[in-house]
Amino acid sequence: MSLKNNAVLDCxxxxxxxxxxALVDFCRQENGAKPAGSVxxxxxxxxxxxxxxxxxxxxxxxxxxxxxxxxLGRAISVYYATSFMNESxxxxxxxLEFLVLKKGEGTRELCSMHSGDKIQLIGPLGNCFPNPxxxxxNLEDIDESNIEKPQVCIIGxxxxxxxxxxxxxxxxxxxxxxxASFKSGSYGLDRIDPVNLVVTTDDGSVGIKGMFSAAxxxxxxxxxxxxxxxxxxxxxMLSYVKAxxxxxxxxxxxxxxxRMACGMGACLGCTIKTSEGNKRCCKDGPVFxxxxxxxxxxxxxxRRTALEENADLSVxxxxxxxxxxxxxxxxxxxxxxxxxxxxxxxxLGGICSKGLTLEARxxxxxxxxxxxxxxxxxxxxxxxxxxxxxxANELPAMQKLSPVTIANLSGSTIESYVEAAKLLDSSSVPMxxxxxxxxxxxxxxxxxxxxxxxxxxxxxxxxxxxxxxLMVKLSPNAPDLIAVAMACKNAGADALSLINTIQAxxxxxxxxxxxxxxxxxxxCGPAVKPIALRMVYxxxxxxxxxxxxxxxxxxxxxxxxxxxDAVEFIMAGASAIEVGTATFANPYAMVEIIDxxxxxxxxxxxxxxxxxxxxxxx
Numbered sequence: 001m002s003l004k005n006n007a008v009l010d011c012x013x014x015x016x017x018x019x020x021x022a023l024v025d026f027c028r029q030e031n032g033a034k035p036a037g038s039v040x041x042x043x044x045x046x047x048x049x050x051x052x053x054x055x056x057x058x059x060x061x062x063x064x065x066x067x068x069x070x071x072l073g074r075a076i077s078v079y080y081a082t083s084f085m086n087e088s089x090x091x092x093x094x095x096l097e098f099l100v101l102k103k104g105e106g107t108r109e110l111c112s113m114h115s116g117d118k119i120q121l122i123g124p125l126g127n128c129f130p131n132p133x134x135x136x137x138n139l140e141d142i143d144e145s146n147i148e149k150p151q152v153c154i155i156g157x158x159x160x161x162x163x164x165x166x167x168x169x170x171x172x173x174x175x176x177x178x179x180a181s182f183k184s185g186s187y188g189l190d191r192i193d194p195v196n197l198v199v200t201t202d203d204g205s206v207g208i209k210g211m212f213s214a215a216x217x218x219x220x221x222x223x224x225x226x227x228x229x230x231x232x233x234x235x236x237m238l239s240y241v242k243a244x245x246x247x248x249x250x251x252x253x254x255x256x257x258x259r260m261a262c263g264m265g266a267c268l269g270c271t272i273k274t275s276e277g278n279k280r281c282c283k284d285g286p287v288f289x290x291x292x293x294x295x296x297x298x299x300x301x302x303r304r305t306a307l308e309e310n311a312d313l314s315v316x317x318x319x320x321x322x323x324x325x326x327x328x329x330x331x332x333x334x335x336x337x338x339x340x341x342x343x344x345x346x347x348l349g350g351i352c353s354k355g356l357t358l359e360a361r362x363x364x365x366x367x368x369x370x371x372x373x374x375x376x377x378x379x380x381x382x383x384x385x386x387x388x389x390x391x392a393n394e395l396p397a398m399q400k401l402s403p404v405t406i407a408n409l410s411g412s413t414i415e416s417y418v419e420a421a422k423l424l425d426s427s428s429v430p431m432x433x434x435x436x437x438x439x440x441x442x443x444x445x446x447x448x449x450x451x452x453x454x455x456x457x458x459x460x461x462x463x464x465x466x467x468x469x470l471m472v473k474l475s476p477n478a479p480d481l482i483a484v485a486m487a488c489k490n491a492g493a494d495a496l497s498l499i500n501t502i503q504a505x506x507x508x509x510x511x512x513x514x515x516x517x518x519x520x521x522x523x524c525g526p527a528v529k530p531i532a533l534r535m536v537y538x539x540x541x542x543x544x545x546x547x548x549x550x551x552x553x554x555x556x557x558x559x560x561x562x563x564x565d566a567v568e569f570i571m572a573g574a575s576a577i578e579v580g581t582a583t584f585a586n587p588y589a590m591v592e593i594i595d596x597x598x599x600x601x602x603x604x605x606x607x608x609x610x611x612x613x614x615x616x617x618x
Contacts, residue, residue: 017264019122021066022046022096027113030099034185034205039159040100040111041079044119047093054124055081055094057167058255058287061123062263063098065109073122074106075260075282077163077232080191096121099162099188125263126286129167135228135251139175150195152176153226155241157212157233161188163255163286164232168192177224181212181237212237218247226250231290239295252290256281304605311601312608313594315349315576317553318469318494320431322349322404322576325609326566326594329557329580330355330408330433330473331380335394336401342587346402347594352433352578353390353398355410358420360386366517370506375525375559376581377504379516382410387420391427399428406471410435414458418465425466432468434459434493437475437500449475449500452487463492471495471555476528477503481535482542489552497555497578498539499532525559525581532558533568540573541617561589563596573614 022044033039055078062073080097102111113119132139137151154176156164161180168178169191178194180186186199186206199207200215208214212233221229221244231241232255245252258270258281265283272281274292279285313324327350333339336351345351363383370377385393390407398405407429411417417434424432436448436455448458459472472488474481476499485496501522506515536556543551556574560566561582569577582589606612 017123017125019120020046021118022121024113024115024117024119025095026115027111027117030187032185032187032206034183038102039187040102041097042100042110042113042119043095043097044121045093045095046121055096056124056128057170058128058163059124059126060163060263060286061096061098061121061125062260063100063110064106064120065113066118066120068106068109068120070106070109072106072261073120073263074100074110075125075257075263076100076110077166077255077286078124079162079166079188080169081166099159101159122263125282127284129163129230129253129255129287132171132228137227139172149225150174150176151225151227153179153216153221153224153229154192154194155179155181155212155216155229155231155233155237156188157181157231157237158183159188160231160233160255162232164230165189165192167230168194177226179212179215181215181233182206213240216244218244221245221248221250229253229290231255235295238290238293242290242293242295245290253287254290254293255286256288256293257286258282307602307605307607309602311598311606313349313598313601315609317555317575318431318471320404320469323402324349324594324597325570325574325576326350326590326597327406327555327576327578328352328403328583328590329578330406330435331378332580332583335390336398336403336405339583339587340401343591347591348403349576349594350404350406350431351398351401352406352408353394354384355382355408355435356384356387356390356420357382357410357412358387358416358423360384360389364517367515370515370521372504372506372523374527375523376584377506377516377521377523378501379518379521381518387423391423391429395427395429404431405429406431406433408433408435408473409462411458414461417458418461421462421465425468429468432462432466432470433497434462434470434472435500436488437473437477437498449473449484450478452480452483455484456487456491459488459491459493469494471497473500473557474498475500476531476535476558482539485539486542489550493552495553495555495575496539497557499528499535499558502528502531526561527559529559529561529565532556533572536569536574537572537617540614544573544614544617560593561585563593563600566593566597567600567612568616570609570613571616573617575609575613 025043027042029037030039030041060075060077063076064073076098079099083094100110154164154168165188173193174195176194177196179198181200183202184205198215229245229252238254260270260282261267263282265280270281271278273294276292315322315325330352361382364379364381368379407424448454472493478484501524503520504523508515553575555576556569557578560579566577579590
């Protein structure tokens with residue numbers, strides 16, 4: 001290993017991937033991309049570590065903004081690279097351009113960069129497109145007799161035009177045909193110089209109306225005289241390209257995509273299936289000989305027809321109708337009016353009150369909140385004014401709002417649960433959420449939800465004390481959550497909500513002691529979402545094994561902060577979802593979830609929540 005121009009080279013002089021920070025020259029919306037603002041062009045300048053002449057077409061970098069709210073860099077193919085002498089650092093530097101599709105949190109961050117901002121890079125990574133000479137094609141010998149029939153065919157779909165357009169720019173002008181396929185509009189074609197440029201768009205806004213198959217098939221490959229094809233784009237298109245090239249007997253190279261962590265070939269998280277066994281997309285690819293690729297496991301689901309009218313978001317839980325499935329979680333939203341000046345809380349489907357006990361509670365002493373990675377640890381201790389005060393003061397105000405009011409009820413003894421339930425039964429509150437899962441109190445709380453016997457006893461006692469619909473909130477800390485859930489159902493629960501917070505500990509490193517007086521507290525926030533989703537999935541799976549008439553609704557809670565999270569829980573089988581910690585970070589979170597759900601359902605053709613509820617169950 002050696003250093004040259006500040007770049008890391010292996011023994012044969014080839015550059016190795018490096019980790020460095022680059023400066024943003026510009027970040028702007030890509031002209032022609034539709035809808036506007038869906039694709040951005042980003043140019044970076046890097047002066048440390050990347051060999052200025054050794055970034056090849058087809059390679060990619062892992063990009064992550066500085067600072068960032070995501071853990072991993074996003075794999076983005078190089079669109080264009082050029083070296084120059086950077087006078088400010090007295091060494092050769094490299095300018096890198098990328099086309100970035102704004103899709104998830106990581107790419108949204110990248111598309112929000114400004115000139116002078118910093119982006120972390122790992123790269124260059126992966127292999128590159130082989131030169132046509134590797135397949136016996138000499139582009140330097142093109143003359144007037146054959147210029148109209150190029151032997152090279154280059155295909156790009158969507159943002160997949162970036163790597164193949166970058167590759168095309170390295171070939172002699174007028175030595176290839178270029179096909180570009182988009183849903184709408186066109187972009188990324190300003191640096192190519194083909195003999196023929198063919199564009200297809202699903203909506204007919206540019207070029208041929210239709211999918212890529214409207215422009216090229218096996219017969220046309222033969223009649224055009226192509227000898228080699230290079231392609232990058234959506235999986236269905238690439239599967240089609242492989243098939244027509246095989247039928248035409250033409251060599252084909254395809255740039256693949258897979259979710260990545262390290263990008264260095266170490267973690268094996270990005271393997272793809274081939275006839276030669278698993279291959280690492282980051283190290284063995286991303287460019288592969290199409291003949292070895294196996295697209296059978298990557299076949300997409302059939303497209304659903306979009307709705308012309310708006311979807312119906314209403315749900316029914318234990319006989320209570322909610323206008324939509326988004327409920328403000330207990331302990332995070334007060335009694336509803338607290339956020340009324342920030343947004344229209346009447347848009348919510350329901351509101352769970354702060355946790356209530358028979359008598360007023362002052363809660364826990366000492367520190368109550370600690371922010372941690374992707375979450376929050378809290379030790380509030382069920383501070384509340386007591387059920388009688390709630391019925392006389394907070395409940396009337398809650399019921400002036402449109403969302404369904406749910407009283408969250410906790411206790412330390414069965415007797416206290418029962419007495420409080422009787423008071424709520426004689427009130428106008430439409431539903432009770434029975435909390436047997438709070439980890440932040442020394443007595444009662446979570447203890448009731450830890451085993452089947454205790455859970456069954458308290459649910460049965462409360463069930464006898466009230467005719468109100470009863471939703472039981474479960475603890476993720478129970479050794480056998482499914483058994484506890486079924487015990488609650490059999491004891492009279494009309495619905496189940498899960499999960500409550502996960503037990504956690506925080507240490508004050510200056511004092512060398514636990515932060516919280518009770519030592520253990522409750523962990524919530526985005527980090528718990530995959531765990532909560534798994535528990536909801538498992539419970540619905542168990543519920544589905546029962547006769548239909550014995551099943552009860554499941555409401556998902558835990559780390560939900562976006563409409564995508566909500567869709568995941570609903571597709572896992574949840575009838576509704578509760579949102580808590582996300583409101584602290586973004587007070588508009590629940591409204592955005594409702595709007596996002598509505599748009600997603602209309603776009604994907606789901607008329608009702610039940611149309612997609614549980615479809616991910618296997």
